[in-house]
Amino acid sequence: MNKEGIIQTINNFLVEEFEVEANVIQPNANLKQSxxxxxxxxxxxxxxxxxxxxxxxxxxxxxxxxxxxxxYDVVDQKFHALA
Structure with missing residues (x-):
């Protein structure tokens, strides 16, 4: 899976599991606060x-x-370290 796929997967489960609006998820936004x-x-x-x-x-x-x-960066690095 490439980084774009990782980002899309993360964003999808954040919207579904944490019931957050997709527009709240901005790359440079504070994760905890958002x-x-x-x-x-x-x-x-x-x-x-x-x-x-x-x-x-x-x-x-x-x-x-x-x-x-x-x-995204941490998950991407750990994911590709497994390969």
Whole structure:
């Protein structure tokens, strides 16, 4: 899967699972603020990413995830590291 596919998959499950409007998802927007995430939401996000991409995000990964672009980059890097 290329990065565009990863971005599209992430955006689709954010809209469906977190019930956010698609226009809220902007590459440079703050992820936590845009999705109004709490700690349980982060757990859900980790589980959904693992089930969709086979990669596991850990707490240290989220230290550098501030925007949607950051999330896309981390998932892309971990996904392609598996190959």
């Amino acid at each position: 999705l109004d995430l709490d700690s349980l939401d982060y757990v859900d996000l980790v589980v959904i990413i693992e089930s969709n991409f086979g990669v596991k995000l850990e707490g240290k990964d989220f230290a550098n995830i501030h925007t949607f672009n950051d999330l």
